[in-house]
């Protein structure tokens with residue numbers, strides 16, 4: 001159950017065409033089943049860190065192993081094992097897909113080219129929807145759902161993937177109070193089941209009751225790295241990132 005699932009060594013990442021790196025000299029080891037919260041001010045590099053772990057950005061220096069895979073050699077292999085719930089995503093209002101079909105798309109990386117979903121795929125998608133409490137939305141056109149409902153569909157899609165690592169960028173931002181709590185509990189259970197959970201957030205009031213590893217970022221660097229209780233997270237972020245931590 002334990003052992004590193006993410007190892008970044010001296011990693012620098014740059015966006016295409018950018019003059020300066022957005023991540024600088026990141027050295028990080030994260031174990032299987034850890035629950036990590038990434039905080040820090042706007043533009044600190046939090047999203048960039050998630051995109052780097054998911055192999056979406058060019059690593060200009062350093063090395064990275066994710067789920068035992070050399071990220072510089074096999075980004076696709078990494079992305080098959082990593083779920084990524086991106087920030088503020090909205091589906092096309094005219095999308096022809098139902099919510100159930102969108103969740104099932106989480107299985108496509110396992111299915112391979114042109115293979116049709118089979119019973120285990122349909123079961124995994126159904127289970128993921130049940131975990132988010134959205135079974136009744138399965139037949140609804142995705143573009144007709146609210147922002148919070150779409151957010152739950154996106155989380156369910158990534159759960160259906162059965163990932164080893166779950167990356168979530170501001171997963172609570174569109175959710176009502178009850179949904180926030182249930183997603184927080186769900187993430188807690190995923191970490192308990194050995195999935196590494198990494199959450200970027202500016203809100204720390206719905207963290208699960210468990211040890212939290214808090215990484216604070218500033219200027220593309222990790223400036224604080226502590227394991228603490230959920231109640232201590234906000235103070236650590238504020239102290240480590242200056243007065244505009246909640247900006």
Ligand SMILES: Nc1ncnc2c1ncn2[C@@H]1O[C@H](COP(=O)(O)OP(=O)(O)OP(=O)(O)O)[C@@H](O)[C@H]1O
Nearest residue numbers: 015016018022040041042043044045046047048049
């Ligand atoms: N597509 C892009 N091209 C060039 N630079 C980018 C791009 N996306 C982000 N950056 C830059 O990378 C740096 C880090 O941005 P990032 O989105 O990771 O910050 P963040 O900590 O997630 O911020 P926020 O809390 O506002 O979401 C910023 O300086 C930003 O301007």
